[in-house]
Amino acid sequence: MSDESDASPPRDPIGTGPGPGPAIDPRAAGAAGRSTGDDHALGLLRASIGRYPDEAKAQSRALTETLSALTPEIPADVRGAVLDRAVGLAHKLAGSGGSMGFPAVGRAAAALEILLERLQGREAPLSVEVCAQVDRLAARLDGRVEAIAVERSTLLIRPPSGRDPAADRSGVGGGGGAGDPGRAPRTLVLIGALPDDPWSALSDRLRWYGWRVETVADADDLAAADPDTEPAGRAQAEPPALVLVDLDTVPDGLAIVARLTADGGPWAGVPWYGAEAQPSARVRARAAAAGCAGVLTKPVGAEALVDHHDAVCAAAAEESPRVVILDPDPAIAAMLRHVLEAAGALASVANGPDAVLRDAADGATEGGVDAVVLVERAEAQGAVDLAMALRQDPACDVPGLVLVIPTPELDPVAGVLAQGGDVLLASPLEPDLFTATVLGQAARARGRRRRACREGAGPVLVRQALMSRLARLLGRAMALDLSLTVAALTLRGSDPDAAPADDTALARLLRVTLRSGDLIGRGPDDTLAVVMPATTRAEAEARLSRLPEAVAHLMPGRTVAIGLASTTDETPSDPTAAAVLGAAVRAVLVETGDP
Amino acid sequence: MTQPPPQEATVRPRVLVVEDDTAVRGLLEVVLAEFGGFAVLACGSGTEALARAGGFAPDLFLLDMQLPDATGTDLSRRLRALPGLSGCPTVLLTGRPDSVEPCRQSDAGIVGILAKPFNPLHLAETLRAFCRIPSDDGE
Numbered sequence: 190m191s192d193e194s195d196a197s198p199p200r201d202p203i204g205t206g207p208g209p210g211p212a213i214d215p216r217a218a219g220a221a222g223r224s225t226g227d228d229h230a231l232g233l234l235r236a237s238i239g240r241y242p243d244e245a246k247a248q249s250r251a252l253t254e255t256l257s258a259l260t261p262e263i264p265a266d267v268r269g270a271v272l273d274r275a276v277g278l279a280h281k282l283a284g285s286g287g288s289m290g291f292p293a294v295g296r297a298a299a300a301l302e303i304l305l306e307r308l309q310g311r312e313a314p315l316s317v318e319v320c321a322q323v324d325r326l327a328a329r330l331d332g333r334v335e336a337i338a339v340e341r342s343t344l345l346i347r348p349p350s351g352r353d354p355a356a357d358r359s360g361v362g363g364g365g366g367a368g369d370p371g372r373a374p375r376t377l378v379l380i381g382a383l384p385d386d387p388w389s390a391l392s393d394r395l396r397w398y399g400w401r402v403e404t405v406a407d408a409d410d411l412a413a414a415d416p417d418t419e420p421a422g423r424a425q426a427e428p429p430a431l432v433l434v435d436l437d438t439v440p441d442g443l444a445i446v447a448r449l450t451a452d453g454g455p456w457a458g459v460p461w462y463g464a465e466a467q468p469s470a471r472v473r474a475r476a477a478a479a480g481c482a483g484v485l486t487k488p489v490g491a492e493a494l495v496d497h498h499d500a501v502c503a504a505a506a507e508e509s510p511r512v513v514i515l516d517p518d519p520a521i522a523a524m525l526r527h528v529l530e531a532a533g534a535l536a537s538v539a540n541g542p543d544a545v546l547r548d549a550a551d552g553a554t555e556g557g558v559d560a561v562v563l564v565e566r567a568e569a570q571g572a573v574d575l576a577m578a579l580r581q582d583p584a585c586d587v588p589g590l591v592l593v594i595p596t597p598e599l600d601p602v603a604g605v606l607a608q609g610g611d612v613l614l615a616s617p618l619e620p621d622l623f624t625a626t627v628l629g630q631a632a633r634a635r636g637r638r639r640r641a642c643r644e645g646a647g648p649v650l651v652r653q654a655l656m657s658r659l660a661r662l663l664g665r666a667m668a669l670d671l672s673l674t675v676a677a678l679t680l681r682g683s684d685p686d687a688a689p690a691d692d693t694a695l696a697r698l699l700r701v702t703l704r705s706g707d708l709i710g711r712g713p714d715d716t717l718a719v720v721m722p723a724t725t726r727a728e729a730e731a732r733l734s735r736l737p738e739a740v741a742h743l744m745p746g747r748t749v750a751i752g753l754a755s756t757t758d759e760t761p762s763d764p765t766a767a768a769v770l771g772a773a774v775r776a777v778l779v780e781t782g783d784p
Numbered sequence: 785m786t787q788p789p790p791q792e793a794t795v796r797p798r799v800l801v802v803e804d805d806t807a808v809r810g811l812l813e814v815v816l817a818e819f820g821g822f823a824v825l826a827c828g829s830g831t832e833a834l835a836r837a838g839g840f841a842p843d844l845f846l847l848d849m850q851l852p853d854a855t856g857t858d859l860s861r862r863l864r865a866l867p868g869l870s871g872c873p874t875v876l877l878t879g880r881p882d883s884v885e886p887c888r889q890s891d892a893g894i895v896g897i898l899a900k901p902f903n904p905l906h907l908a909e910t911l912r913a914f915c916r917i918p919s920d921d922g923e
Contacts (some may be wrong), residue, residue, distance in 0.1 A: 230818035237814045241807040280850065284879040285808045287901025295901050299879075344904060 235345060241289045242337045245282060249334040252278040252301075256327050261315050269309070276305045282330065290342030296531055297330040300620055303527045307520035318566060318595065322521055322617040329620070377494070379404045380442055381435030388435075394491035397739045398701045403429070431498050432461035433489065436472065447479040460501040464489050492697060499648070499700055510631035511557070512536040513548045515572065516564035516593075521618075525562065528620040529627060542575050549579055549588050559631035560589040564616075587638055589630025593618060647693065648700045648709050655710025655718060660766040662708075662722050666756050667764060674729040674755040676719040677712050677773035680740075682747040691744060692717070698739055702732065713774050726755040752776025796823040799911065800842040802833045802859065803877065804851050811904065812846070820908025830854035830862070838866050844911060845893075849878035860892040875914050877902065 255275045263271065279302035286295030304323060308315065339345070377395060382388040382404040392402035432450065434442035443463060449456045460482045465472060468484040476484045482501055485493060512534050516522035522538045529536040539545045548558045561579065565572035576592050590611045611633075612626050640646060642654035650658065659675065666673040678699070683691040695717060699709050703719060712718030721729050733751055740749045754772035756764075799822045803809040809826050816822040825840045827833040830853045837845075845863055847856040854862070860874040873895040896914035898907070 230814070233814045233818055234811075237807070237810040240810060244805075244807045277850070280879055281805055284900030285805050288808055288904070289811060292901070302879075 231345075235339070238289055238342045238344060239339050241285070241291075242334075242339060245285065245289075245291075245294065245334045245337060248278050248282055249331045252282070253327055253331055256323060259315065259323060260320055261317055263315070265312070265314075268315070272305055272309045276302060276309065279305060279330075282334070290344035291333075291337055292343065294330070294333045294337065296528075297326070297333050297620075299531070300524055300528050301326040301330055304520055304524040307523045311520070316518065316566070318616050319518060319520060322524070325617040325619065326524075375400050375430035375498075377402045377431045377433060378429040379433050379435070380446070381437070381439035382406065383438060391489060391491050391494075394743065395494065397742050398491060398495050398698070400430075400491075400495075428456045428459050430459070431494070432456065432459055433485075433494065434461065434463050435487075436463045436465045436468075436484070437487070443476055443479045443481060447481070450480060460498065462494075462497065492694070495697060495701060509533055509535045510559040510628060510635070512560045512562060512627055512631060513539050513545055513558050513588075514562040514564070515539045515542065515545050515575070516562070517566045518564070521564070524620075525564075525618070525623065528624050532624045532628060534624075534628060534631070542571065545575065546578070546582075549582075558588045559634045560591060560627050562591045562593065562627060564593040565595060566616075587634055589627075589634045591623075591627050591630055644711065647696055649696050649717065650708060650710035652711045652713075655708065655712065655720070656766055656770070658708055658710075659720050659770060662720060663756070663764070663766050663769060666722065671723055672725045672728075672755065672757050673769075674721045674724045674726050674753055674757075675769050675773045676721070676729060676733060677716045677752045677770070677777045678719065678736075679714075679716050679750045679777050680744075680747050681750060691747060694744055695740065695749065698736060698743070702736055702739075704732075712770055716774055716777065718770060718773065724755075725757050726753055729753055729755065750777045752778070796821060797843045797912070798823045798825070798840060799844045799846055800833060800837055800840060800863075801826040801846045802828075802830060802851065802856075803846075803848040804828050805848070808848075812907075815904045815907055816846075816911075819904075820911070822908065822911075830859040833859065834862060834866070837863050837869060841868065842872055844914075845872055845874040846911065847874055847876055849876050849880070857892045857894065860894060864893050873914065875911060 252275060255271055255278065258271050259268070259275070279298050282298035283295050283302050286292065286298055288295075301323070304326060308319065308323075377400050379388060379392075379402055383406065388402075388404065392404075395402055432446055434446050436442050439445070446456075446461050450459050450461055451457065461480075463472070463476050463481050463484040464487050465484055466487045468486055473484050483497065485497070510533075512529055514522050514525050514529075514536060516525065516538070519538070526536040526538055537548075539548065545561060545563070549561055563572040563576055572592060573594075576590055579588075579590060591614065592612070593614045593616055595616050611630055614623060614626060643650055662673060665671065678695065680688075680691050680695055696709060699717065699719060703709070703721070706722055707724075708720040710718050710720070719733075721732070724732070730753065736751070737749055740747055752773045753776060754769050756769070758772075799816055801809065801812050801816070801824055803812060803826070806828070809828060813824050813826045817824045825836060825842065827836060830851050833847075845860060847859055849856040851859065856874075856876045856878065860876075864870050864872060864874075872893065874893045875896040875898060876894055877898050877900060879900040896910075898910065
């Protein structure tokens with residue numbers, strides 16, 4: 190993976206880069222800015238930041254020099270003074286880097302500070318591995334300090350139009366589906382659509398999935414080439430839910446949309462795709478590097494777009510991944526925990542193999558541990574054995590397993606891979622690579638868990654999973670006197686050969702129709718069932734009201750029958766999940782005239 | 785140091801900044817004076833702050849927690865012992881907010897702790913809120 194740096198080429202000439210310090214807008218920051226003049230104030234700010242590189246480099250050099258004495262042979266009484274000085278220098282850089290608008294420097298310094306601080310109270314001599322890890326982190330920090338470029342400070346890059354990127358992202362999954370006429374439709378911006386293109390069919394079909402398509406023929410309509418001018422046209426309006434750029438007609442579309450959707454850009458966080466007639470591996474790689482969610486092959490189907498958008502939203506909505514670390518060296522364990530938490534994970538350090546086994550076993554169900562990091566040290570064998578045990582235990586085989594070994598020699602690598610370890614890394618660890626690896630394994634584990642209770646890769650819960658969740662939701666609804674409505678849906682008009690595809694299409698329509706908290710699953714008699722928590726019968730009817738029309742348009746010759754049962758109905762004699770679901774199914778049968 | 789013009793001295797809230805990191809100190813000066821509407825006296829050590837605070841009559845202390853010659857907590861206590869400054873509130877700036885002992889905060893006049901890296905855009909607003917200083921817009 191690429192190393193982050195505060196001197197990387199500008200990704201986003203119209204917005205801020207990532208970091209804790211957003212660009213300062215004198216108009217929003219205070220009256221003094223207005224009275225003394227924006228240019229004067231910004232000039233002072235630039236001069237202030239301009240003094241930072243030299244100071245940071247001096248501190249980094251002093252830190253490197255100090256740490257050069259930190260060897261396994263260093264006497265304990267000298268080591269204390271060395272660590273005290275080094276912690277102080279790292280602490281200063283950790284605080285100043287982010288505040289001056291260079292978050293990569295701040296993060297690198299913070300990781301080193303954590304590790305050094307944990308070594309301060311240690312009585313035993315430092316191991317070779319610990320010293321190697323310190324050297325690795327110090328070199329990483331020094332590289333980032335050397336790469337500081339004043340003009341890349343997040344305090345100086347011009348801010349976006351005041352929109353909160355987080356708010357934009359939260360809107361990605363919203364929008365009105367086919368059955369939610371009260372909400373605004375989700376918007377797809379289609380860049381590069383020519384008048385004679387077959388994109389119009391896509392637009393018409395997407396409408397039935399609750400989408401509105403805005404076509405932009407020329408990418409110049411979106412962003413001005415001059416980074417100091419405001420983005421023009423569509424980019425100034427409300428951000429879309431999804432962007433699709435035709436790379437055949439807009440060859441520079443990757444760069445343009447990457448700028449618009451980068452952190453701080455007017456479309457920050459909006460997922461986007463490219464489309465090509467014959468996308469090559471090279472184009473796919475360039476697209477991935479630009480932050481594109483994928484390159485689709487033309488002609489692009491409405492259903493493919495809807496499915497992709499749903500997958501992106503589901504990934505974005507996932508809670509923080511949970512990671513357990515077992516490392517015989519508590520100082521390095523604390524540093525690893527710090528870098529994972531800085532990346533958004535919930536990380537904990539296990540106090541022994543038993544704790545790892547317990548957490549991993551608990552993680553077999555949703556909501557458990559997603560990844561386990563086992564660090565093998567030269568002086569404390571056992572991680573490899575534990576990895577084997579985890580892999581052989583059916584209750585512990587879900588979490589991703591990252592094994593860190595002392596050296597990348599071939600024999601242990603081959604041996605552990607044969608035993609089923611997911612990924613191997615060698616000490617000393619490079620924090621960025623480590624973080625990306627662990628989070629990747631966590632994502633894979635979540636995907637495995639998610640698929641385990643669903644039919645294929647779609648949204649439909651298998652019957653047992655649906656019944657289990659319905660029982661839980663129903664119990665809560667009854668206890669708290671909340672409404673809950675269950676719907677059963679049956680398609681009519683399908684021939685046996687087309688039935689599986691029709692079932693998938695109906696599930697897709699339901700997914701775009703329902704709220705994020707609603708559940709879709711397999712009900713009795715192979716019906717599709719929907720559980721809508723905190724929903725009255727009237728609200729459920731409204732939510733599903735446009736579904737028959739959408740089915741008629743998108744699936745010619747088919748009709749859908751919908752049966753509802755709600756906790757707000759007359760109290761059934763048997764208020765269990767099965768009874769509620771059964772009542773919904775009976776309602777369908779009555780409606781369709783089946784016995 | 786950014787000294788306020790005489791005619792503004794009566795309307796601008798006055799903040800004494802003590803930060804040993806030269807770059808951060810300069811940034812705090814600019815952000816608070818030019819963008820935040822404060823009158824700022826910036827010092828690089830506790831000793832310098834103790835020598836100059838009395839003549840500045842600050843409304844607020846903004847102190848780095850880890851200074852070469854004092855901790856922010858101790859410096860706050862010593863500054864508040866100076867004549868006329870006993871009621872002046874203190875905001876600490878630290879990379880480790882959880883390391884500040886709560887029991888030592890109240891008697892040192894600490895009304896808030898800001899974590900580094902701080903957000904310059906919101907710094908002035910945050911300080912005003914901590915110290916109940918009305919904004920320039922009167923809000």
